[in-house]
Amino acid sequence: MKIETQPRDDHQVTMTVKIEAERLEGARHRAARKISERAKIPGFRPGKAPYEVVLRHYGDAAITEDAVELLVAEIYPEALKKAKIEPAAPGKLEKVESLKPPRFIFTVPLEPTVDLGGYRAIRLPYEWQAPGEDKVDEEIDGLRHIYSTMDSVERPVQEGDFVMLDVLGVKAKAEEGETPVIDRPGYPVFVRPEEKEDEWPFAGFSHKLLGLEIGQSKSFTHKFDQECKEENLRGQTVKFIVTIKAVRGVKLPELNDEFAKKVGSFESLSALRDVVRANLEGRSKADYEDGYYLKLIDEIKKGATVKYPPQVLDHEIEHVTEDFVARLAGQNLELDAYLKMREMDKEKFIAEEIKPAAINRLERSLIMDKVALTEKIKVSQEMLSAAIQQTVGGLQGSEDYRKAMRGKSTPPKQMQEAITLEAAGRAITQQTLARLKDIALGLAPELPVEEVKEKPKVVAHSATKVVAHSATKKQPAKKKATTAAAKAAGTKTSEEKASKGEAKPRRKPAAKKPVEPEPEA
Structure with missing residues (x-):
């Protein structure tokens, strides 16, 4: 040969x-x-x-x-x-x-290749600050509204009211008979004194209701930016028609130790504030680190050389599309309907929006893998065990997990292996991001002189035992953790990555007899 x-x-x-x-x-x-x-x-x-x-x-x-x-x-x-x-x-x-x-x-x-360039010279200050007491006050105020009482009132809407209304939203240039982009009858709104960024459908919406009376309608328009959380509203100018159905005045409970005991097992208002402050700081820090790590990896990307074949990108485009379709499904939307609202065909949508997102996600992931390899990131048995328990804890609230565990004391072997892979990937990603942070702050240890030849190590000889033990240990149901690592790097579990080459290549059809292409793994 x-x-x-x-x-x-x-x-x-x-x-x-x-x-x-x-x-x-x-x-x-x-x-x-x-x-x-x-x-x-x-x-x-x-x-x-x-x-x-x-x-x-x-x-x-x-x-x-x-x-x-x-x-x-x-x-x-x-x-x-x-x-x-x-x-x-x-x-x-x-x-x-x-x-x-x-x-x-x-x-x-x-195989993709990555040259990280001078990534160890990159510096990026870490400037997260704990939320102030005013933010704690806002959280406490939110709890007071949850435990408030309401009475129907016959007067115009004012700040502090709870309003029931019908919300209809149509595109500003919608054709006659076109389906509304928003249709929510009986939608509840609390009219806060201040605007909130996460207010639906946009910040300041509730203030548009001020002065309206029961049965009165009002129309107004709003242009959504491209960063809108709801994909079908991005870039759209929407005409809203709102009709007030009920107005209720809110009576807030007094802020004292009795209120703290009513909210939970807190002995005093001070104890409640401590817990609220800790939770608020955790969320704030996680949000900050999402942006910090994204910026840090993109800084590395500027000086890096990342190469990969088109098949690997095509594979990533498939994953990004699947994720996007799943998010639409969560909003009771299908891709075809979404594209019709956007007045865009699928080919253009893939080329202009999905493909750039896939490139970013793929290149960040490849950079993270290369950093982990270069920095010789290792995950100890203790770290892996903790990650496995966290993964299992996140799964226990899902219907698929309950079905798989029905009548079993331990997860099936295939599930144990999948959990171990996911947990190991999560642990490696967390360790890699921690190292990147140290590098950006000038605190990272010097790299050994010898050439890096090994992949990141995971001590996992007893991982399946940990999975089995964690699965049988009752844990509180909770949402699956989304770490700053996962968001920043766009990393995936091993089985989700681009498939390796098969023993038999795909073949072009012959002139006389069509040859079926080999399915890609």
Whole structure:
């Protein structure tokens, strides 16, 4: 076997493989035998017809076609090994250049590569500050409203009221009969004295209701920016029509120790404030770190060189699209309906919005992997155990988990392995981001001089035992944790990453007999 390789600009390689004529002839005889096994040849049992008889019945072209299929399946992995090529995805047989001598040309996608450049020189100050007491007051005020009492009033809406209204929203240039983008009858709104950024459908919406009376309607328009949380409203100018159905005055409870005891098992108002402050600080810090790590990784990306073949990007585009469709489903929307609202076809949407997001997510993930490798990030058994328990705890509230565990004391082996992989990935990501933060603050230890050859280590020899123990240990149901790491890096579990090359490459259809492409893993 002789192999020639030629690099391509798209991080693939053209691999030309020349083999001995004897190998093709042997493949032709094997192909003829397979044909005779599935065909009915008069006078012969299946698989027993001689080569010459099969040749007379089916012709040289049919035997050669099948022989090439068998031969490609053999020589492709052999050639990859001999050429020391690690494919990132299934390769493709571009053409059979000749049969005398047998010469095949493949396109092989290469494993992504990352050169981090001078990432250790990057500095980024960490400037998170704990929320002030005014924010604690806001949280406490929110609790007071939860435990408030309300009385119906016959007067115009004013600050502090609880209002029930019908909300209808249509595109400003909607055609007659077009479906509204918002239709929420009986929607409850609390009219706060101050505007809140997370107010639905936009900040300041409740203040548009001030002065309205029961039964009165009002219309106004609002232009949503491209950062709107609801995808179907992004960039849209919407005409709102609101109708007041009920107005209730709110009576807040007194702020004292009795109120704290009513809210929970708090002995005093001071104890309640301590818990509220701690929770508020945790959320604030997590939100800050989401943005901090994103900015830090993007700074590394500016000086890095990241290369990957188109197949890897296509795989990531599929994942981003699936995630987007799932988010739409959470809003009771289908992709086709969403695209119709946006007046955009799917091809344009993929090219202009999904693809850029996929590129960012893929490149951040590859950079994170390279940093973990370069910095020799390790995860101890204790870290892994904690991550597994956190993962299991997040799963226990899901319906799929309950179904899988029905009648079982421990999770199925496949689930244990999946949980271990997810937990290990999470632990490595957290450790990697912690190291990046140290680098950005100039606190990271010096790297060893020797060349990095090993992948990030995870001490996981007893991981499945930890999974089994964690699964049987009752934990409070909670939302699955979304770490700053996951958001910043866009990282995934191992099974979600782009598939490796298969033993058999995809092949272009032959002129006479279509050849089904190999499914990608």
